[in-house]
Amino acid sequence: MTNWLVTEYLNKMTLEEKVAQLLQLAVPFFKGAKDSGQITGPMKSLGITEEQIDNAGSVLGLAGAEEVLAVQKAHLANNRLGIPLLIMADIVHGFKTIFPVPLAIGCSWDLELAEKSAEIAAREAAVSGIHVTFAPMVDLVRDPRWGRVMESTGEDPYLNSLFAQAFVRGFQGDDLRNERDRVAACVKHFAAYGLAEGGRDYNTVDLSELKLRESYLPGYKAALDAGAEMVMTSFNTLDGIPATGNRKLMRKLLREEWGFDGVLISDWGAVKELIPHGVAEDEREAALKALQAGVDIEMMTSCYVHYLPELVAEGVIEEKLVDEAVLRILELKEKMGLFEQPLRGADPELERTVVYSSEHRAVSRELAAKSCVLLKNDGLLPLGRQQRVALIGPFADSGDILGPWSWTGSQETAARLGAAMQAASAEASNVTLAAGCGIDTFEKALAQEAAAAAEAADVLVLALGEASEMSGEAGSRSDIRLPQAQLELLRRMKQLGKPLAVVLFNGRPLDLSGVLDEADAVLEAWFPGSEGGLAIADLLYGNVNPSGKLTMSFPYSTGQIPVYYNSFNTGRPQGAPDAQVRYVSQYLDVPNEPLLPFGYGLSYTTFAYGQPKLSSATLTAEQPLQVSVAVTNTGSTAGTEIVQLYIRDMAGEVVRPLKELKAFSRVELAPGESRTISFEINEAMLRYYHSDLSFGSDPGAFKLMIGGSSRDVQEADFRLV
Incomplete structure (x- = not known):
């Protein structure tokens, strides 16, 4: 029900003031901003007047308590009705304390810690004056060429949904009005942006409604079920219509079917982009179509303020x-208490103690360690503290470990790997640093320095990867191998014949040709955030045992993409008992399966699984069944295993995936310890979308699989009756 206060404000507003509330502009447009007045060109090109700025409803990209207070006070003084601004920003994986990129956080499989990271990000952002974060991004991703895979938690709808809810809970808390250290969440990008053709940002999306509902919508719905206050439109088309002008998607599905009554905002410039998309002839038609689709806020274009009054x-x-x-x-502003306290949260004094506190950095370090995935280890890791180590590569002493969407973070204060390893070793002199090469440049002098450092070492550790600008928004790549300069460095170091480990810094799954086969150990560190160097040193020296598991598959080559664990079978599947050798669905040069599958990750210990035991061979809608499995730590080191439960519907009304993640459990085991892990399987877990888009289950045969990855599982059969 609409609040009386916001209705009163609405009744006092002129049409022009109403339309200006729908306008969102960047910081320099506003009085009180540090760089106010420096946007004369863009202001002129947008045709924005001072009056429209004084009546604008929101600002993006503003952060820092003192500047927020200055801008908000100036705005209140110049707005006829004293309506406060909503302050919005991209706080994606941390504010000043940067956490691992979301794809890495997904690999932790730790929902509680993911929620904690969002809570800390909200606390730092709120005390700095921010009201809304453009997060979480819950787009399902299956193409690592797309740079924005770093912003998602992976290729599985179920796991993405759980993380979406965890992030929303962390950002928003239970009561936005009274919890001034929280921010409103804006789930993005609605919808199916992760399926951009060719992995090319802003590109076309074309998929069936069945696949949309089965795989791509669950994450958004989960975030809204958790209470996300806002939704952002995606840049892509869907059913031939750009999302920002798509009435079926926004009005019919989002608002009518799902009942979302919160704020819908365009992405940057997306309203005006209806013109180059080819569905609007001019800005007038773009404004008309966007408003008819239900878009409330137009970000950084001026179609609404120019044309809605005359329309x-x-x-x-x-x-x-x-x-x-x-x-x-207005209802969101009222819900956040801005009419009562328009300067909500912003506190320069408190900001100095809350932001980047040691407590927050400790959580970042813990999450970074849990997010790293050990991809290979031929007994080289963990390192001995007495070993002489040559740390070589462009990330040996780099602060570029925060990743994209860390604009308020500091590379200068980020914990670098070299210093962290020197501190973790018995003596700092045991670890020698050398760049070896640039990110994508090879210099003979740097290579010679690396060779000299390597000669005196017992072990080589190569710190390789992507610069942060190589992934993220507009970071699409057709070739997802390491740059040739780094592959050449690796080749030369391998020729020295010494034990060699690789630590990877990157925002996407890579084609690891020439890396995984050459190195004795490979640790995927992603972009690990502010405390990344310390967390990686903890892992390399065995202070922490790796426990991360991949939530996005690594391909054998780019030509395999998209490759993901929960794919469909074909009528001619590879390996079928009666299949001819050639005439099956296969590549001739690489396997069908990914090189490293969803759920994969090694430890410094080993785990053994017993045969799953079922409480019954059948289940019904009224009577679920229990499945249990014994998991044993068969090594000499304590470790954490992520036990994964998958199910396959053997014969559906439509084709069903080869396996689908349905549950998981993190279990810590001492050396030699065995524990029985139990899951309940109920009828609701077996439901899916049918050809008529009804959602339900069918009686029949099912296969359950339990193991440490989607590839390495123990199986059992049951029936739904």
Whole structure:
């Protein structure tokens, strides 16, 4: 029910003031900003007047308590009705304390710690004056060429949904009005942005509604079920219509079917981009189509303020459409208590003690260690503290370990790997650093320095990877191997014949040709955040045992993409008993399966699984069944195993995936310890979308699989009756 206060504000507003509430602009447009007035060109090109700025509803990219206070106070003084701004920003994986990128956080499989990271990000952002974060991104991703895979938690709808809810809970808490150290979450990008053709950012998406509902919508729905206050439109088309002008997607599905009554915001410039997409002839038509689709806030273009008043005056649209959008914006401001306390949260004094505190950095370090995935280890790791180590590569002493969307973080203060390893070794002199090469440049002098450092070492550790700008938004790559300069460095170091480990810094799964086969050990560190160097040193020296598991598959080569664990079978599957050798669905040069599958990750110990035991061979809608499995730590080191439960529907009304993750459990085991892990399987877990888009289960045969990855499982059969 609409609050009386916001209705009162709405009734006092002119049409022009209402439309201006739908406008979101960047910081320099506003009085009180440090760089106010430095955006004269863009301001002129947008045709924005001072009056429209004074009546704008929100600002993006503003952070820092003192500047927020200055901007908000100036805005309140110049806004006729004293309506405060909503302050929004991209706080994706941390504010000043940067956590691992979301894809890495997914690999922790630790929902509680993921929620804690969002809570800390919210606390730092809120005390710095921010009200809304453009996160979480819950787009399902299966193409690592797309740079924004780093912002998702992976290729599985179920796991993505759990992380989506954890992030929303962490950002928002239980009561946005009274918890001033939280921020509103804006789930993005609605919808199916992760399926951009060719992995090319902003590109076309074309998929069936069945696949949309089965795989791509669950993450968004889960975030909204957790209470996310806002939704951001995606840049892509869906059913031939750009999302920002897609009435079926936004009005029919999001608002009517799902009942979402929160704020819908365009992505940057997406309203005006309806023109180059080819569905709007000009800005007037773009404004019309976006508002008709239900977009409340237009980010960084001015179609609404220029054309909605005349569209209303001409009777093309009813003013009530504008009113609905304004009410949703005002209701969010009221829900956050901004009419009572427009300077909510922003506190320069408290900011100095809360932001980047040692407590927050400790959580970042713990999450970074849990997010790293040990991809290979031929007994080289963990390192001995007395060993002489040559740490070589462009990331040996680099602060570029925060990753994309860390604009408020500091590379200068990030914990670097070289210093962390020197501190972790018995003596700092045991660890020698050498760059060896640049990210994508090879210099003979650097290579010679690396060779000299390697000669005096017992073990070589190569710190390799992508610069942060090589992934993230607009970071699509057609070749996802390491740059040739780094592969050449690795080849030369391998020729020295010494034990060699590789630590990878990157925002996407890579084609590890020439890496995984050459190295004795490979640790995937992703972009690990502010405390990344310390966390990696903890792992390399055995202070922490690796426990991360991949949530996105690594391909054998780019030509395999997309390759993911929960794919469909074909009528001619490879390896079928009656299949001819050639005439099956296969590549001639690489396997069908990924090089490293979903759920994969090694430890410094080993785990053995017993045969799953079922409480019954059948289950019904009323009577679930229990499955248990004994898991044993068969090594000499304590470790954490992520026990994964998958199910396959053997014969559905439509084709079902070869396996689907349905549950998992993190279990810590001492050396030699065995524990029985139990899961309940109920009828709801077996439901899926049918050809008529009904959602339900079918009686029949099912296979359950339990193991330490999607590839390494023990199987058992049951029936739904």
